[in-house]
Amino acid sequence: MTRVSSPETVSAAAGPVSCRSCDLYEICRRCDRIAIEEERGLRRTGALRTVRAGARLYRAGTPAHSIFAVRQGMVKTVRVDPDGEERIVAISLPGDVLGVEAFGEHLYALDAVALQTTVCCELPLSVLSERCARAHELASAIITLLSRETVDQTTFTRGSISERIIALILDLSRRRERRGLDGRRFALGMTRQEIANLLDTRIETVSRTLQRMSRDGQFDLSGQWLELRAAALLQTDRGALAD
Amino acid sequence: MTRVSSPETVSAAAGPVSCRSCDLYEICRRCDRIAIEEERGLRRTGALRTVRAGARLYRAGTPAHSIFAVRQGMVKTVRVDPDGEERIVAISLPGDVLGVEAFGEHLYALDAVALQTTVCCELPLSVLSERCARAHELASAIITLLSRETVDQTTFTRGSISERIIALILDLSRRRERRGLDGRRFALGMTRQEIANLLDTRIETVSRTLQRMSRDGQFDLSGQWLELRAAALLQTDRGALAD
DNA sequence: CGAAAAATTGATCGACATCAATCTGTGTGG
DNA sequence: CCACACAGATTGATGTCGATCAATTTTTCG
Numbered sequence: 001m002t003r004v005s006s007p008e009t010v011s012a013a014a015g016p017v018s019c020r021s022c023d024l025y026e027i028c029r030r031c032d033r034i035a036i037e038e039e040r041g042l043r044r045t046g047a048l049r050t051v052r053a054g055a056r057l058y059r060a061g062t063p064a065h066s067i068f069a070v071r072q073g074m075v076k077t078v079r080v081d082p083d084g085e086e087r088i089v090a091i092s093l094p095g096d097v098l099g100v101e102a103f104g105e106h107l108y109a110l111d112a113v114a115l116q117t118t119v120c121c122e123l124p125l126s127v128l129s130e131r132c133a134r135a136h137e138l139a140s141a142i143i144t145l146l147s148r149e150t151v152d153q154t155t156f157t158r159g160s161i162s163e164r165i166i167a168l169i170l171d172l173s174r175r176r177e178r179r180g181l182d183g184r185r186f187a188l189g190m191t192r193q194e195i196a197n198l199l200d201t202r203i204e205t206v207s208r209t210l211q212r213m214s215r216d217g218q219f220d221l222s223g224q225w226l227e228l229r230a231a232a233l234l235q236t237d238r239g240a241l242a243d
Numbered sequence: 244m245t246r247v248s249s250p251e252t253v254s255a256a257a258g259p260v261s262c263r264s265c266d267l268y269e270i271c272r273r274c275d276r277i278a279i280e281e282e283r284g285l286r287r288t289g290a291l292r293t294v295r296a297g298a299r300l301y302r303a304g305t306p307a308h309s310i311f312a313v314r315q316g317m318v319k320t321v322r323v324d325p326d327g328e329e330r331i332v333a334i335s336l337p338g339d340v341l342g343v344e345a346f347g348e349h350l351y352a353l354d355a356v357a358l359q360t361t362v363c364c365e366l367p368l369s370v371l372s373e374r375c376a377r378a379h380e381l382a383s384a385i386i387t388l389l390s391r392e393t394v395d396q397t398t399f400t401r402g403s404i405s406e407r408i409i410a411l412i413l414d415l416s417r418r419r420e421r422r423g424l425d426g427r428r429f430a431l432g433m434t435r436q437e438i439a440n441l442l443d444t445r446i447e448t449v450s451r452t453l454q455r456m457s458r459d460g461q462f463d464l465s466g467q468w469l470e471l472r473a474a475a476l477l478q479t480d481r482g483a484l485a486d
Numbered sequence: 487c488g489a490a491a492a493a494t495t496g497a498t499c500g501a502c503a504t505c506a507a508t509c510t511g512t513g514t515g516g
Numbered sequence: 517c518c519a520c521a522c523a524g525a526t527t528g529a530t531g532t533c534g535a536t537c538a539a540t541t542t543t544t545c546g
Contacts (some may be wrong), residue, residue, distance in 0.1 A: 001420070017422045023388060030381045072431040088441040091433065093415070095422040100392055103385070115432050131381050138374050139382030141269045146389035149343055157400040160445045161534070179260045180337040189317040189358050192493065198331040200401045205534055207494055224333065435525065445503060450526055
């Protein structure tokens with residue numbers, strides 16, 4: 001069994017959607033970029049891109065010149081771990097917008113890979129900024145903020161429990177350091193119950209795992225207080241200390 | 244053991260941070276809302292709010308008049324399932340911004356609960372919109388889009404495998420319907436391997452669980468194609484069909 | 487100090503991972 | 517058109533990590 005491709009089932013499979021029901025509609029409209037099937041006009045701006053199954057719409061780390069909307073097909077956004085493992089972050093359906101992280105950083109944060117032959121509308125950032133010219137700088141600051149938020153979403157519910165615990169601790173540590181706080185020794189600030197909830201596990205498992213890791217010398221732990229060992233801080237990647 | 248509160252350990256525990264290292268800094272500055280410790284001026288606008296441990300900064304579903312930045316302390320954002328179960332979505336540290344969903348919808352999407360005595364800066368939306376007055380409407384459209392993105396983040400890595408599968412299927416179904424596509428019968432569009440990756444499980448488990456659910460009559464399944472049973476569509480909550 | 491919440495520790499069980507084999511469907515070339 | 521190859525999917529047997537149930541111990545606070 002391979003991917004769906006029979007022509008007559010395209011709509012049930014994945015689109016295309018009308019511009020009206022696309023998340024990018026209001027923005028395209030304000031940019032005079034509508035585009036397809038607008039009333040009877042049907043003028044196209046030629047901003048369509050077709051990507052075959054398995055091909056990438058964009059790659060993590062590359063300069064971002066456009067945001068995209070899926071018109072037809074499906075796209076997975078993927079984070080590739082340093083060890084080469086793929087983690088699917090989200091699935092985009094027709095009408096969904098891709099690459100909004102381009103607003104803030106001007107780099108894509110994820111790989112966007114077509115799951116099947118996919119047609120996307122491409123909206124260059126240059127068009128947006130041109131239209132935004134008169135907009136107050138405050139607006140762009142808000143946009144930058146929001147944009148960061150969408151990328152920051154780290155999840156702590158993947159992998160083994162020890163991996164999740166390490167991910168949480170290193171996340172707390174790094175975020176504290178970014179704020180000028182002590183990232184080496186700090187209070188967890190959460191009960192074991194709250195940690196368990198966040199990591200989608202049980203309080204007994206959190207307790208046991210923390211104890212074991214502490215015994216194994218990954219950090220010193222005393223109640224709420226945790227102090228990372230020097231070796232731990234050298235690791236930059238989630239899961240690096242697991243087991 | 245209860246929460247950290249010893250005065251001399253406040254900084255290592257949770258702040259306060261300087262305005263300069265806060266995510267809201269650029270926005271506050273443009274609103275002439277700096278506020279605290281600005282050079283030697285130290286003029287305060289009185290926009291501080293103190294929340295005791297366990298108290299709520301805001302509640303899901305209530306009208307949103309402000310966004311917040313944590314100055315000192317910690318806050319958990321929580322989704323309360325219909326069955327009353329709490330799911331921690333994120334932990335906010337000093338310098339983090341809370342309530343950005345207020346930009347789009349004017350309702351908070353989550354409960355924000357202080358993990359300890361917490362001091363927040365409050366920035367009313369009215370101040371923002373006043374400053375935004377001359378900003379082009381396009382900017383606000385972009386903001387709305389981004390705002391939605393930050394809320395939409397559904398994770399499929401919580402609960403049992405059958406719960407995750409149901410969550411994924413209903414998510415696909417609803418998102419398709421919102422786009423005017425068939426939400427009852429559609430192709431998954433992903434290989435079992437990709438589903439397994441997304442749900443943080445194994446291909447064999449996905450296969451087995453899909454087979455079992457299909458046998459149990461939750462849906463008809465044939466390769467990529469899935470057709471939800473009428474009963475399934477009546478359920479609106481994730482996990483409603485589990486096991 | 488005493489009560490209550492939080493945390494730890496132990497014993498047992500079950501869901502899911504893992505390893506392995508087989509089956510099914512799709513596209514390809516003779 | 518059929519045989520073949522291969523990716524994808526299914527099914528089975530077994531092992532293990534984390535859930536669950538239960539009992540203490542530790543910490544905090546009135």
